[in-house]
Amino acid sequence: MAGIKDIAEKANVSIGTVDRVIHRRGRVAKETIERVQRAMEELNYRPDIHASNLSSGRRYRIAALIPELTQDSGFWGESAEGIRSAVSELEQHRVDIEIYNYDEWNLASFGGSLDRALDDGADGLLIAPSTLTDRKTLFERIPGDVPYVICDSYIPGTNCITYVGEDSYQAGRTAGRLMADMVANGPVVALRSLPGTEHIGRRVQGFVDVISERNQVRPLSIDFDSTMTDPQVDAFVGRLFFENPAIHGLFLSNSQINRIAPAVLRHFKGERPRMVGFDLVPANRDLLANGSIDYLIGQRPEEQAYLGIQILYRHIAMHRRFPPEIIVPIDIICAENLGNYSTRLAVEEYAMTNPGDSATG
Amino acid sequence: MAGIKDIAEKANVSIGTVDRVIHRRGRVAKETIERVQRAMEELNYRPDIHASNLSSGRRYRIAALIPELTQDSGFWGESAEGIRSAVSELEQHRVDIEIYNYDEWNLASFGGSLDRALDDGADGLLIAPSTLTDRKTLFERIPGDVPYVICDSYIPGTNCITYVGEDSYQAGRTAGRLMADMVANGPVVALRSLPGTEHIGRRVQGFVDVISERNQVRPLSIDFDSTMTDPQVDAFVGRLFFENPAIHGLFLSNSQINRIAPAVLRHFKGERPRMVGFDLVPANRDLLANGSIDYLIGQRPEEQAYLGIQILYRHIAMHRRFPPEIIVPIDIICAENLGNYSTRLAVEEYAMTNPGDSATG
DNA sequence: CTGTTAGCGCCTTCAT
DNA sequence: ATGAAGGCGCTAACAG
Numbered sequence: 123m124a125g126i127k128d129i130a131e132k133a134n135v136s137i138g139t140v141d142r143v144i145h146r147r148g149r150v151a152k153e154t155i156e157r158v159q160r161a162m163e164e165l166n167y168r169p170d171i172h173a174s175n176l177s178s179g180r181r182y183r184i185a186a187l188i189p190e191l192t193q194d195s196g197f198w199g200e201s202a203e204g205i206r207s208a209v210s211e212l213e214q215h216r217v218d219i220e221i222y223n224y225d226e227w228n229l230a231s232f233g234g235s236l237d238r239a240l241d242d243g244a245d246g247l248l249i250a251p252s253t254l255t256d257r258k259t260l261f262e263r264i265p266g267d268v269p270y271v272i273c274d275s276y277i278p279g280t281n282c283i284t285y286v287g288e289d290s291y292q293a294g295r296t297a298g299r300l301m302a303d304m305v306a307n308g309p310v311v312a313l314r315s316l317p318g319t320e321h322i323g324r325r326v327q328g329f330v331d332v333i334s335e336r337n338q339v340r341p342l343s344i345d346f347d348s349t350m351t352d353p354q355v356d357a358f359v360g361r362l363f364f365e366n367p368a369i370h371g372l373f374l375s376n377s378q379i380n381r382i383a384p385a386v387l388r389h390f391k392g393e394r395p396r397m398v399g400f401d402l403v404p405a406n407r408d409l410l411a412n413g414s415i416d417y418l419i420g421q422r423p424e425e426q427a428y429l430g431i432q433i434l435y436r437h438i439a440m441h442r443r444f445p446p447e448i449i450v451p452i453d454i455i456c457a458e459n460l461g462n463y464s465t466r467l468a469v470e471e472y473a474m475t476n477p478g479d480s481a482t483g
Numbered sequence: 484m485a486g487i488k489d490i491a492e493k494a495n496v497s498i499g500t501v502d503r504v505i506h507r508r509g510r511v512a513k514e515t516i517e518r519v520q521r522a523m524e525e526l527n528y529r530p531d532i533h534a535s536n537l538s539s540g541r542r543y544r545i546a547a548l549i550p551e552l553t554q555d556s557g558f559w560g561e562s563a564e565g566i567r568s569a570v571s572e573l574e575q576h577r578v579d580i581e582i583y584n585y586d587e588w589n590l591a592s593f594g595g596s597l598d599r600a601l602d603d604g605a606d607g608l609l610i611a612p613s614t615l616t617d618r619k620t621l622f623e624r625i626p627g628d629v630p631y632v633i634c635d636s637y638i639p640g641t642n643c644i645t646y647v648g649e650d651s652y653q654a655g656r657t658a659g660r661l662m663a664d665m666v667a668n669g670p671v672v673a674l675r676s677l678p679g680t681e682h683i684g685r686r687v688q689g690f691v692d693v694i695s696e697r698n699q700v701r702p703l704s705i706d707f708d709s710t711m712t713d714p715q716v717d718a719f720v721g722r723l724f725f726e727n728p729a730i731h732g733l734f735l736s737n738s739q740i741n742r743i744a745p746a747v748l749r750h751f752k753g754e755r756p757r758m759v760g761f762d763l764v765p766a767n768r769d770l771l772a773n774g775s776i777d778y779l780i781g782q783r784p785e786e787q788a789y790l791g792i793q794i795l796y797r798h799i800a801m802h803r804r805f806p807p808e809i810i811v812p813i814d815i816i817c818a819e820n821l822g823n824y825s826t827r828l829a830v831e832e833y834a835m836t837n838p839g840d841s842a843t844g
Numbered sequence: 845c846t847g848t849t850a851g852c853g854c855c856t857t858c859a860t
Numbered sequence: 861a862t863g864a865a866g867g868c869g870c871t872a873a874c875a876g
Contacts (some may be wrong), residue, residue: 125869136847141871149845171575172533173869176852180871214532289823296819303665303777332819416664432830442834451823454815458657458693462650462812469793473803486853497863502855510861534853537868541855 124165133161144169171440181216184434185239186248186427189226194252195377195403197423198223201250201274203465204427208435211468217435220244226252233260240268246434248427249282250274253319269437271430274423275321276447283437285447286430288421290321293452294328294375297398300417300454301329301371302336304396308370309339311362313346315376325375325400341373342366348378352385359385371396380405383414402455402463410457420453420463428467485526494522505530532801542577545795546600547609547788550587555613556738556764558784559584562611562635564826565788569796572829578796581605587613594621601629607795609788610643611635614680630798632791635784636682637808644798646808647791649782651682654813655689655736658759661778661815662690662732663697665757669731670700672723674707676737686736686761702734703727709739713746720746732757741766744775763816763824771818781814781824789828 126144130137135154142150143158150158161167191199202221209219222239225231232254239247240263247270254260261280264270273286301310310333314326326343333341350358359382363369372395374382379399387394397415399406401423409415429448436442455463466472487505491498496515503511504519511519522528552560563582570580583600586592593615600608601624608631615621622641625631634647662671673690677683687704694702711719720743724730733756735743740760748755758776760767762784770776790809797803816824827833 127869137870138847138849138872139845142846145871147872151845154845168575170537170869172536173852174871175533176531176537176854177869177871179852292819292822296817299817299819300664303661429830429833433833436830436834444833444835448833449823451814451825452820453812454817454820456657456660456815458653458660459813459815461653462810464812469790469797472790472794472805472809473797474805487855488853498854499856499863500861503862506855512861515861531853534868535855537852537870538854539856540868 123170124167125170126167128165129158129161129167132165133158169440175216175439179216181218182245182435182438183243184217184219184246184248184431184438185242185244186219186221186250186431187232187235187239188221188223188248188250188427189252190223193226195380195401195405197377197401197403198250200401200403200423200465201427204424204429204467205248205431207424207428207465207467207471208431210470212431212435214470215435215439217439219431226254229254229260233263236260236263240265244268246270246438248273248430248434250427251277253316269434271434273426273430274421275319284430284433284444286426286433286450287447288426288452289449290324291328293400293419293421294325294330295332296328296452296454297325297373297400297417297419298329298332299336301373301396301398302333304416305337305371307338309342309366309368310337310371310373310396311342311344311366311369313344313372313374313382315346315348315374315378317345322375329373329375342369346374346378346382348376348381350381352381355381356385356388359389363389369395371398373397374399377401377403377406379415379418380409383409387414402453402460407460410455410460413457416456418455420455422450422453424465424467425450484531485528486531487528489526490519490522490528493526494519530801536577536800540577542579543606543796543799544604545578545580545607545609545792545799546603546605547580547582547611547792548593548596548600549582549584549609549611549788550613551584554587556741556762556766558738558762558764559611561762561764561784561826562788565785565790565828566609566792568785568789568826568828568832569792571831573792573796575831576796576800578800580792587615590615590621594624597621597624601626605629607631607799609634609791609795611788612638614677630795632795634787634791635782636680645791645794645805647787647794647811648808649787649813650810651685652689654761654780654782655686655691656693657689657813657815658686658734658761658778658780659690659693660697662734662757662759663694665777666698666732668699670703670727670729671698671732671734671757672703672705672727672730674705674733674735674743676707676709676735676739678706683736690734690736703730707735707739707743709737709742711742713742716742717746717749720750724750730756732759734758735760738762738764738767740776740779741770744770748775763814763821768821771816771821774818777817779816781816783811783814785826785828786811 126140130140188201189198222235224235269283271284272282312329316322398417400419402420487498487501491501550559583596585596630644632645633643675687759778761780763781
C-alpha cells in the first residue's frame, strides 16, 4: 500500500508538500501540485485513516436537525435511533454528534436550531426539512464551507452533498399493490394527510395509479386534516363510511393511521375494511401486532439518518464524494414479519462487553 | 480519554507492562496484573483503535466458506455481495477477506475448503453450512483458537461466536400471509423443496399454519425435487394442476420458483394462480418485474454475510463479544418496491472518487 | 513556496 | 518480571 512517503519520493518533493497538496492547504506551486497528484493517482494512494486520525487529534462535530421526537406519531424518534447508531460507530473516530430538534410547524424554530448548531461549530449538518415549505431560504444561511446532507424529504435546488430518502411514488404504489391484492374489486379510499406536501402527494398518486390499474373502481381520494381532535376524527370516519358504505379498503399517506384506525374499529362490528398506512412508529406497531391494521410501508428513517451522518463524516474527514441522491428500499411490514425489525444498524451496537475480555490474543 | 500511559502511571508500572496485561501476554506478576486492571477500570480505559491499528502492522485474515456462487439459483452470489461490502469497508482496517467456495452437495468439498482456509492462516471463519447434513463433525476440525460465525442456516451445538440468519418459521408465515390475502378462500399448494432440511421445513410449517388459520381450506403440501430437468418440471406441474384443478395459489419454499413459474405460465392461458417464492436472485427478480410471480420473501443474505464478517473482525481484533444469535428482518418484495433494493451495505460503497477531491480544506 | 521535525497512542523488541 | 526505546503513517508547526 503506497503511502505519503512513496508519493513524495516519486514526485521529488518532501512529505510536507505532499500533505499540503492532499489537504489543499495552499502554498504549493501549480506545477508541483500536478506532479504530486499524478504520483498519487499512479500509486493509487489511499490515506491510512488510522495514522491520519491518530496524528490530527482534531474532533469533528456533526449536527442533526430533525423535528421534535414526538411529532408525527414519534416518527422522528426513529431517525434519532439511526443517529444513535452512527454515534456508536463514529465515537471511536473522534466524531461528536448532536441532535438539534425543532418544531416542524414553526419556521423560526428551525432557524433557531440551525443557528445554534452553527454557533456550536458544526462541521457538517444532517437536515430533515419535514413540512417546512419555504425552508429553501433558510438554507442560504448555511455558510458555503459547511456541508450538509438532506434526508427524508427532498428539496430541489439546494447544494447539499447528498439527499437520502425514499422514492415516494413507488412507496405509494407499493401500498396500492397490497391494497389491490387484499381488496380485489371493492372501492377503496385514499386519505391524503398534509395535502400541501409534495412528498405526500406523490405517495397518494402512486397508490391511486396502482388501484386504478388493477381495480375496476377508481379509488376515492379525500383530504385528512391531522390537526383534528379524536372526537372530530371519529365524526369524520362516521361520515366517511355513512356516505360511502361500500368502502372495503382505507389508505393513509403518512404515519397517522393510528389516529384513524381506532375510530374505524369502533365503527365496524363485523368485518372491518382493510387498512394500509405508513411508518413503523410505536402506535402503528401495536396496531399491526394485534391485527387492527394490515400493512405498513416503511421508509427506513433510521437508515436514512445513519447513512446521512456516515456520509457527512466521510465527506468532511476523508474528502469522499457521494452520488447526489441515495434512495433507500421500501419495506413492507405486517404482523408476521414485524418481530424481526430492529433499529440496530451499526455492528458496534451488537457488541456487548469491554475490550480484553475474550480468550483470544 | 485515558490512555495506556495514564494507566501505567496510576498503577506504578511502565507502559510495557500495561500492554502485556491488556493482551494477556504473560510474564507479569499476578499482583501487578490486578493493580493494572483496577487502574484500567477506574479510568475506564478504551484502547485507541487508530493507534492500535497503526502500531501493530499486523493484518487479519478472514475466510468465508460458502457454496458455489451458481448454486441455488445464484443465491450465494448475494452472500458474496455482502462479503464484498465488508471488504470495501475493512480493507482500510488491514483485513484480508477471501471466499472459499464449496459444492453444497459434497461434504468432502466443504472439508477441502475448510482445510485450505486454515492452511492459509485464517484468523476467523464465516461459514454458511447450507444443506450439508452431518457437517457438525466437520466443525470439530476447526482449532479452538479460530473463531467462526455461522450464517444462513443454524446448526445447534457448535461453539460459533454468533449465528446470523433468518427466523425461518416467521419467514414462512409471512409468505402465507401474503398468499392468504391474495387468495381469500381458494385452495393453495405449498411445494417443499429440499424436504430434508430443517430450515426449509420450518418455512413450510409457517406457511401452512397461516393459511390454515386464515383460509377455510387446508393447503396441500407436496415435495418438490429440485434436481428434476425442465421437461420433468413441466410434467410435474401438468400433473399437479390436472389432479388439483382448483388450486389458486402456489408457494415454493426456496429460491427455485424460477424453475416452476415458467411451467405454470405455460400451463395457464387465462388467469394464472398466485405465486410466492423466496429470495431475490436474478431469475426471480425478472419474474417479479414482468409480473410472472407475485411476491418474494427475502432473507437479506448480503446483510447476513456482511454482519458476520464485521463481527468476526471485531471479535478478533477488538475482543468484542456478541450475542449468540442475530436474526435479520424478513423482506417482502413485489414488483412495486423491487427497484430500490440494492446490494450496497457499506457506506464506503457509495463513495465515488479519490481523496483530496472536494473543495473542503 | 518547500523541507524538516516532533509528536499522536500503542505495539514490540531488546535489555535488564 | 519489568522498563526503555524505536517506529507505524500522517499532521502541523516551524524554519528556511
